[in-house]
Amino acid sequence: MQRVSSVDQSSTKMRMTIYQTVHSDLVKLADIDPALSPAAHFAALYTQCMLLFTKILSTRNWLTPSSLSLQQSGALKSNVDQLLKHTFRLRHAFTNLSPAEEASIRNLRVRTLALQLVYVVHGSTGSALGLCDNFLEHTEALHRYLTDEKLSADSFLEAVFAELSQLEEPRPGAVARILQPLLLTYPVPALGPITNPAQVHMCSAEIIEPQPDSETIHKLSAGLVVGVHLDSEISHIPDPSTLRIRVAYPDHSTHLIVPPRNHLRLVSPGTYRLLTTVLISAQVSWSEACHVGLSLVLDLSDQEVLSARRHSVAKADDSATIIQLVKPVKVLVWPKSIRKGI
Known part of the structure; x- marks a missing residue:
């Protein structure tokens, strides 16, 4: 410097x-x-x-x-x-x-x-x-x-x-x-x-499961949900209540999921272990197996742009108040079409 x-x-x-x-x-x-x-x-x-x-x-x-x-x-x-x-x-x-x-x-x-x-x-x-x-x-x-x-x-x-x-x-x-x-x-x-x-710390995470190179196919009926096991280790997050699971779908939509508090436990000073099941939904319009991205982020939207909200200003891009902790891991989801009865 x-x-x-x-x-x-x-x-x-x-x-x-x-x-x-x-x-x-x-x-x-x-x-x-x-x-x-x-x-x-x-x-x-x-x-x-x-x-x-x-x-x-x-x-x-x-x-x-x-x-x-x-x-x-x-x-x-x-x-x-x-x-x-x-x-x-x-x-x-x-x-x-x-x-x-x-x-x-x-x-x-x-x-x-x-x-x-x-x-x-x-x-x-x-x-x-x-x-x-x-x-x-x-x-x-x-x-x-x-x-x-x-x-x-x-x-x-x-x-x-x-x-x-x-x-x-x-x-x-x-x-x-x-x-x-x-x-x-x-x-x-x-x-x-x-x-x-x-002594400087940087918040980060490691996804242990699912594995990034996993060939497991998660099958479900279109319009329903399938559970994906998530095992991860998170380090040096200032406030555990801001932790979110980010699900990125093939249509570019994203969902932030608040993990259950009892699924996150402190294993050592500054380090947490998250063991949970992520529910992934599939749209009826899907017809082929597609990758869905799972990652961990901090959602700090409540800590910024408070004045903008008070004045009802157009909301800024959510990504501006999201801190990504780990690169997304892709899981393969295959929605099977619903068979109609005769």
């Missing part, structure tokens, strides 16, 4: 090249050193966010999406969506961080919400009131956290705090006008040295 901290005055192209190189090196470190893997993933994700910020802010006419080509507009929206998901994961998937490291990711999240607000105010005709209040709530929470931990705000946050304190009524347009020049003036600071890299 030392290379990243020294590129503030470099050209945009040079900064992006360095961010990509550092990100690649950290991903390799995570793969070869299990003890440092969580910390390396944490730093890699932070660096990826720095790269996305640079891409977005260096896009010509990013504040007027209507003037961009269809391809440019799509790429810009994709980068903003990715940034929101990455900072959400940074905020919730890693634990045992120092107060300074926690402040860094909260700062990055606030910057991302600021960028989202500016982007939506300039590029959409819909209401941004919920997004604005959500940004203000995160900003106030970060201000309290820095005060409680006796930490200093960086130049961006100091400017934000000062400007917001002078607003009589923080309407979305007024707040966006304040944030726009600040985002361009103060680049995202590099992540400082991680205090105890071997």
Whole structure:
């Protein structure tokens, strides 16, 4: 990360090249050193966010999406969506961080919400009131956290705090006008040295059964359900009540299932074992054997975008508040058509 901290005055192209190189090196470190893997993933994700910020802010006419080509507009929206998901994961998937490291990711999240607000105010005709209040709530929470931990705000946050304190009524347009020049003036600071890299935890899971290479076919009558045994181990989840089983069907629909509480047990500090049966349904329209994906996720939708809900703003993509713990395991489901009686 030392290379990243020294590129503030470099050209945009040079900064992006360095961010990509550092990100690649950290991903390799995570793969070869299990003890440092969580910390390396944490730093890699932070660096990826720095790269996305640079891409977005260096896009010509990013504040007027209507003037961009269809391809440019799509790429810009994709980068903003990715940034929101990455900072959400940074905020919730890693634990045992120092107060300074926690402040860094909260700062990055606030910057991302600021960028989202500016982007939506300039590029959409819909209401941004919920997004604005959500940004203000995160900003106030970060201000309290820095005060409680006796930490200093960086130049961006100091400017934000000062400007917001002078607003009589923080309407979305007024707040966006304040944030726009600040985002361009103060680049995202590099992540400082991680205090105890071997102590950082990242939530994860391993599905023991069903096996990913299993050829077992689960047969059922169309319109009914079949039970699939699920055996898994989950590590370092902050709140077990947010654990969900995600079922992805061939028609691209997904269901989140809350596992029964007594099917999840603590086997060691920070580690849980889930033994349960997942009920999978098959639509009448299915006629052939199809793969259904099973995975484990954290559903944190109740912890984010509270203001947006209060103002009845159009709901954001659910995936923005879902943290995937393990890659889906595919099970083969064969719905047999119902024979009609004579």
